[in-house]
Amino acid sequence: MRHIISLLMENEAGALSRVAGLFSARGYNIESLTVAPTEDASLSRMTIVTSGSDAVIEQITKQLNKLIDVVSVMDLSEGEHIERELMLVKVRAEGDARDEVKRLTDIFRGRILDVSEHTYTIELTGSCVKLDSFIDAIGRELILETVRTGASGIGRGNRILSL
Amino acid sequence: MEMTGAEITIRCLQEEGVEYLFGYPGGAVLHIYDALFQQNKVKHVLVRHEQAAVHAADGYARSSDKVGVALVTSGPGLTNAVTGIATAYLDSIPMVVISGQVPTFAIGEDAFQEVDAVGITRPCVKHNFLVKDVKDIASTIKKAFYLAKSGRPGPVLVDIPKDVSAHRTEFVYPASVNIRSYHPQGRGDSNQIRHAAQLLLEAKRPMVYAGGGVVLSDSSAELTDLVRLLGFPCTNTLMGLGSYPANDKQYVGMLGMHGTYEANMAMQHCDVLVAIGARFDDRVIGNVEHFAQVLRKIIHIDIDPSSIAKRVKVDVPIVGDLKLVLGELLDVLRSSRQKPAATDMAAWWTQIDEWRVTGGGMRYKNSSEIIKPQFVIETLHKLTGGDAFVTSDVGQHQMWAAQYYKFNHPRRWINSGGLGTMGFGLPAAMGVQLKHPGETVACVTGEGSIQMNIQELSTCKQYHLPIKVLSLNNGYLGMVRQWQEFFHGNRFSESYMDALPDFVKVAEAYGHIGLRIDKPSDVEPAMKEAFSRKNDLVFMDFRTDPTENVFPMVPGGKGLSEVVLSEDL
């Protein structure tokens, strides 16, 4: 099953490589991994999208907790949460396709950030599934380039990951 | 007072009560060696290879309750140390390794003797640090010792660039440590402990399976009390040997690949299993699916949550310091005034005794013509009364030492269980002997393993370490040969080593005494002679039967009850 794990870690050199190294050394999947400092500059927040059986996910959480730099870990997918990913996509926009792409972008609540004679560059935010559907809707033959940030997540309501 | 980073480093070691520092100098640690020279509290032991420095620190730690400490230079010094660090990591040994690094301004420039020490060691340390500012040395070393020793112990590396060790600052040793992301569990969950007690009291076919964690947490007394109070059988893992007295009637021997028949059968067929400081390693339970075929309740007590439910499903997980958890469990059991049903226990012991008969105990066919390796270990046990510190290398000799030397006390059996590092035995024995001067330290090794760190005979001479080396020289990389015989159609690919040295002459060349023993009747006299030489290192080269195999054996990938008892494989 797909899981989205959030963690807070010391914002120190090498902390990221400890997490990445853990996943590769133990053969765990990483679908995406994002990391950036938080409002407290001494802490970084990381979101990891992974998949595995319940036993594997339990091990992943325990092994992450065991890393000395990791302050706290939460499996967001265990409860209500919000998940967002940002994608920038450059598509070929010529002739009839120009209108069609514009229309689809509106439907998906995306924004066109850059326009050239032959291309649009579109910004789209949403769940990973939504971004996937947008790509399918546009059609792969029109897509010139995509860049995705990987998912970030946060719990709903009182589910708070803090020190 | 202002001090250099190097002086601060040494002062920190003094503050931590470090007796011995095992190391090897080089460019990046010259300042630290200079500071070492100008004091006399921390004694430095100059090894002949950095791997040996780490193994010696490791042996020192395993045979005591202290942190082992090693010092190496950057680049090749550090890479040589890595095998030692990984060895300590897999067996959870508390250790601090200090390495020199190229100056901060040269890091990343492929400078002379630069390697990414933190990167290379990351997967085999509990934690590591690169100290970039002299002001951070003291607090980092304080943290390193705390991390190494607390929770599940392990090696911690502190990498200090040369310029940082030269810079000056005020020395303040922090009185305490607080790492906000690190809170090892102390007491276990009381509800879970009560639940465990209930299961134990209701068990019909119980089994206690105790590992290295019991040794590391110094909980042998609690374990022994628990087993005796309940009247249960107890087995030890290779790492746990000595944590329960081997001469006790409730002890069923070591379990696992080369464990006793009764231990493996009881493990397989029990209805309630309590695992204490053990981790269901593949060399212990063999095939996991086969193990899971029998339904049993499992209580697992360990300081490390990630060890629990890693390979087998657990019914009652208890995370905590074994000493505290076992203490509380004992209290609960005692105040319940209940005992497991006597009839059930009697029936279970009858079954175990039958297995004892079927298995026939640890047995081999002795010979008057050729030295049987098991006979050497039995003689060692007899002559030392089971009280020696025994270090070993890796191979058949290691298994025979584990099987035939009956350990009644913890911290006496010193071996590389997790990583299986050939070359561990002799340097580890140096650390043990330094920690326990005047005690008998025997290093059981093979002609293959000993050559992986044989240069340490020179260190032994320099520091007058009267270790007794027992080399079970079968002329083969015996454990490899055994697997080739069993599983690779007798194709002995590269397991025979031609042109072995004359070990007696080697020992003599290093200034020690060497004895070559060819006949079974000479085994005991030679050993007596060796042990009578209290101040000398004696290297005993026993020419043992080259075809002898280790039994019982649970072949790799098989289940515990699929054990092979003897040559009829």
Ligand SMILES: Cc1ncc(C[n+]2csc(CCOP(=O)(O)OP(=O)(O)O)c2C)c(N)n1
């Ligand atoms: C550093 C290292 N290299 C290779 C091995 C694989 N290995 C395990 S046992 C063994 C043979 C050891 O030979 P010896 O020391 O003579 O012991 P014996 O088995 O003959 O008693 C080997 C090569 C190992 N454990 N460690």
Ligand SMILES: [Mg+2]
């Ligand atoms: Mg050999």
